[in-house]
Amino acid sequence: MSKEEILKALADAVITGNDDDAVKYAQKALDTGIDPQEAIIGGLAKGMAVMGDKYERGEVFVPHLMIASSALYEGMDVLTPHIKKDESTRSVTGVIGTIEGDVHDIGKNLVKTMLAAAGFTMIDLGNDVPLERFIEAAKENKADLISVSALMTTTMTGMDKISEMLLENGFRDSLIFLVGGAPVSPQYAESVGADGTAKDASAAVVLAKELTSKLGPVDERWSEAKLSVTKTKYKDAVLKKKAAASTAGNVGLETAKKIIDEYNKVGTKQTSKMSHKDRVFAALFDKKVDRLPVYPLACGITRKFVPCTYKEFATTPEKFASSAAAAVKYLDVDTYVGLTDLSIMSTDIGADVIMPDEDTPSAIHLKDYEDIEIPEVKKGTRIHSHIQAAKLATEKLHKEELNAPFVGFHEGPLLTLTQAMGADRVLHDMNADPATVHKALDKITGFVNEVSTAFFDEGAADAICVDNLWSNNIIMSADQYWEFDGKYVYDRQLPVFKKYNAPYVIHNCADAVHFDIQIRKFGTSLYSYA
Numbered sequence: 001m002s003k004e005e006i007l008k009a010l011a012d013a014v015i016t017g018n019d020d021d022a023v024k025y026a027q028k029a030l031d032t033g034i035d036p037q038e039a040i041i042g043g044l045a046k047g048m049a050v051m052g053d054k055y056e057r058g059e060v061f062v063p064h065l066m067i068a069s070s071a072l073y074e075g076m077d078v079l080t081p082h083i084k085k086d087e088s089t090r091s092v093t094g095v096i097g098t099i100e101g102d103v104h105d106i107g108k109n110l111v112k113t114m115l116a117a118a119g120f121t122m123i124d125l126g127n128d129v130p131l132e133r134f135i136e137a138a139k140e141n142k143a144d145l146i147s148v149s150a151l152m153t154t155t156m157t158g159m160d161k162i163s164e165m166l167l168e169n170g171f172r173d174s175l176i177f178l179v180g181g182a183p184v185s186p187q188y189a190e191s192v193g194a195d196g197t198a199k200d201a202s203a204a205v206v207l208a209k210e211l212t213s214k215l216g217p218v219d220e221r222w223s224e225a226k227l228s229v230t231k232t233k234y235k236d237a238v239l240k241k242k243a244a245a246s247t248a249g250n251v252g253l254e255t256a257k258k259i260i261d262e263y264n265k266v267g268t269k270q271t272s273k274m275s276h277k278d279r280v281f282a283a284l285f286d287k288k289v290d291r292l293p294v295y296p297l298a299c300g301i302t303r304k305f306v307p308c309t310y311k312e313f314a315t316t317p318e319k320f321a322s323s324a325a326a327a328v329k330y331l332d333v334d335t336y337v338g339l340t341d342l343s344i345m346s347t348d349i350g351a352d353v354i355m356p357d358e359d360t361p362s363a364i365h366l367k368d369y370e371d372i373e374i375p376e377v378k379k380g381t382r383i384h385s386h387i388q389a390a391k392l393a394t395e396k397l398h399k400e401e402l403n404a405p406f407v408g409f410h411e412g413p414l415l416t417l418t419q420a421m422g423a424d425r426v427l428h429d430m431n432a433d434p435a436t437v438h439k440a441l442d443k444i445t446g447f448v449n450e451v452s453t454a455f456f457d458e459g460a461a462d463a464i465c466v467d468n469l470w471s472n473n474i475i476m477s478a479d480q481y482w483e484f485d486g487k488y489v490y491d492r493q494l495p496v497f498k499k500y501n502a503p504y505v506i507h508n509c510a511d512a513v514h515f516d517i518q519i520r521k522f523g524t525s526l527y528s529y530a
């Protein structure tokens with residue numbers, strides 16, 4: 001028989017599921033000097049490929065495949081011991097297996113056989129291998145290589161989990177991680193963070209040899225020091241993967257996403273060309289919008305579009321207004337919430353200010369409550385200049401091409417006081433000397449109201465957002481918040497907003513807010529949150 005005839009006879013033995021023929025022609029291949037590797041790949045495996053095609057066309061069924069694979073293994077048992085080991089390959093230890101939930105092991109066994117022939121020491125975990133077993137075996141054997149096979153789309157996803165476990169345990173840089181099997185593409189291998197894949201056993205060997213030859217000394221790679229450095233290196237990647245996984249399983253978030261998608265779909269059909277202004281006002285009045293309005297508290301970062309320094313952004317009306325317009329233009333935000341920094345009003349009531357070129361200005365606290373001096377809101381004060389900047393920004397945002405509302409921003413009573421005196425001091429005095437704190441708040445509320453009034457009178461904003469930072473149930477109880485801030489807002493600020501028929505927009509930088517007071521009592525219509 002010629003070589004071609006023997007290879008065909010081996011393939012036929014698998015196709016017909018004939019164990020005896022498989023053994024017979026395997027022996028014949030050896031006797032006639034055919035390379036055993038070639039007999040496996042070009043004979044037995046070819047037969048299995050034919051059966052695979054037939055199965056896919058519905059011509060044969062699972063039992064036929066089992067009989068075929070049995071013949072394949074009979075033939076391999078004869079051929080495998082005669083495969084010449086490549087002694088030139090440096091000592092490489094590999095862990096191999098088919099992933100959890102997957103019993104297909106023919107391809108995995110071929111890869112194992114070829115790697116063993118290439119001189120690798122292969123530790124075979126079998127099929128249906130629990131994911132953590134790959135990790136344990138890699139560590140136990142200080143492996144150079146992990147080879148994971150999957151034949152089903154439902155099981156290949158476990159490769160990503162193995163990758164994550166390698167990162168988490170700090171093993172990722174200690175070994176080469178290869179994945180393979182019919183459904184595994186190079187793109188998929190990359191997406192799970194593997195070092196590569198190959199379409200068949202021969203290519204797998206070439207790849208494994210090449211990649212493992214670049215590894216450093218085994219004891220160094222598997223030293224505790226190296227593992228702990230790698231763990232730290234990949235900490236972020238692991239956290240991100242975990243966060244992504246937890247988001248994927250988070251029913252609340254998923255539901256929210258679905259609702260937003262649904263909402264956006266419905267809205268888009270109805271009102272496809274809303275201006276920023278229409279969108280914000282429609283949302284305010286619970287009307288349908290084409291998409292949810294976006295209004296980040298953009299702060300100083302938008303100065304980078306102009307560009308200008310932080311100092312210029314905070315002190316030059318033209319630069320501030322240009323930043324607002326650029327934000328709407330480039331970021332497509334629906335409105336600009338005009339905060340520059342939280343030192344403006346405390347500076348005006350007496351505190352000194354530190355004004356770096358490229359950082360947020362901050363106030364130097366006053367020594368005594370008596371030092372607080374309430375100015376008139378007029379030229380020369382920082383808030384007056386800021387209101388002029390807001391007015392300019394409003395004009396720019398109203399222009400035809402942008403058509404977006406501008407939301408002015410200033411601090412509420414308690415925040416203004418804490419900015420002037422220091423938060424520690426005021427929080428302490430709220431208990432130790434409440435009368436003094438109330439006296440100061442009384443004066444400051446008058447000033448805060450003058451500021452809102454000036455914004456409205458100047459037409460410097462479409463709405464005003466007030467920062468009531470201390471409405472935070474970690475820092476103070478609802479009763480305390482009400483006594484030292486809420487009541488001042490309710491009794492004295494809200495009437496001003498009512499007079500101008502303006503919504504009371506609240507900003508809060510905290511996630512533990514006294515919503516009951518802010519929403520129920522203040523009737524807040526918009527909430528800005530950072």
Ligand code: B12
Nearest residue numbers: 052103104105106107149152153179180181182198200201
């Ligand atoms: C033989 C076979 C079986 C045999 C497996 C026998 C055995 N001991 O392995 C039996 C009958 C048991 C079987 C069962 C099932 N099977 Co089946 N089976 C096949 C079949 C026909 C061939 C697989 C095979 O051995 N190919 C030959 C080998 C040599 O190729 P390979 O595995 O791809 O490996 C090569 C390369 O991929 C690469 N490689 C492999 N591993 C690695 C690893 C690395 C690191 C690298 C670099 C390379 C690499 O090198 C290998 C050698 O060249 C395929 C169809 C197909 N065309 O793939 C279906 C197939 C895989 N089976 C399938 C299914 C659905 C099943 C069953 C669920 C059927 C059922 N209803 O019960 C069960 C699975 C049960 C389970 N939990 O796992 C589906 C999977 C569908 C999918 N997309 O997920 C397939 C694709 C058939 C189909 N088209 O529907 N099956």
